[in-house]
Amino acid sequence: MTDTRKPVESLLTDYDIFEPSFIANPYPGYSEIRESECPIAHTDRYQGSWLPTRYEDVVALAQEYEVFTSRGILVMPPPPGQAEGAYGGVAAPPITSDPPDHHWHRRLILPVFAPQAVAKYEQGTKDLCNALIDEFIDKGTADAAADYAQHIPVRVISTMLGVPFDMEEEFTDWVRGVLENMHDLERRKRSRQSIIEFFLAQVEDRKKNPRDNDLITELLNTEVEGKKVPIEYVLGVCNLMLVAGIDTTWSAIGSVMWHMAQHPEHRKQLRENDDLWPTAIEELLRVYAPVTMARIVDRDIEFQGCPMKAGDRVLMAFPAANRDPRQFENPDEVILDREHNRHVAFGSGIHRCAGSNLARLEVRIALQTWLERIPEFELVDPASVTWAGGQVHGPRSCMVKF
């Protein structure tokens, strides 16, 4: 496909988060904006947005939830007409919720994702990583993104939702439709519709055939202030788990594999020192934070000298914040035993990623299991690695040999 987009004139006034070189490697661009006289860039592309790049500004945005609302959290506005029709109002609570509803929207799902709750997925995740590796270990080559990373979160989330594994391909396609390919408005609309229809059928099934230890059944039976929660909430949580739980973690695992393929010294450090893992995982999450969120400005406001209008979209580029030299020494360097690391890969404030403990577990198990089975590996060709970006950054194809 020919790229017909208009060339970027200046990152400060015309950035394009879907421009191919920015998708592949956004960090030099973030750095250029961050160190300029204007560390909050603006673009008119995709109906306009602001892009703060300093840690302090990104965290301030996340904390000021009354000004920077979650009415729109994607980096591009929704297709026209998305909110119309039956279930048009299905969102992705609590990520799309603002207080006061945000409180119960979040309260209900947090126990599912607490560290002690996600620990029960550890063995299953390890088994599935091993099964994926069995498929290619004898070949001496594999796509660490498409043959490995891509399959892990989708199966973990399917297990949590109690839906069949054979939906993996559809789930992946739908999630790519609403995130990675969100600029294709028709596909985005279709993908969202498929997600809602699928979970609507699941909800109907659980109503007829309630299951034990089943998240969807439990959500349907949950009461808030004496009333069953609305079906839109249940559908929204399912939507969230799919859309926020798959592409994000798959991208993080993929980036970690890409990094490790190029850093034998880091593989060696991890092999030789078990105690290094906790800080190492946080450091990898800092450097390869996959997610950029958005906020909608509630009212006209001046933020760090920028005249923001009610309804403006502001991007919360956590990957940019995590590489701010004002907050992190040698921010572009991976230091596996980094001691001071207040990274915001999972955001900050009331919308801290609800699935962060699960994501951490998946990234750790994916890397540990791979290194146990395939201690030495390298990229086949660094130039052939392909990337997704915009809302979620990570490799889509990453061939390695061993």
Added chain:
Amino acid sequence: MGSCHGHQMCAIAAPEVFGSDELGNATVLIAGDIPAELEGKARRAEANCPERAIIISE
């Protein structure tokens, strides 16, 4: 500034000092003074909280 929003980075840095409640928010596992051998870890937990919600007093 700040209050706990359940990042769990304290429990990662100092699992002997910080734990998790049912919602995933931090709990303090040690009553009173932090034993000398855990002080380093506790300081690291303080330095890793993205909400700056931990303050260890002398």
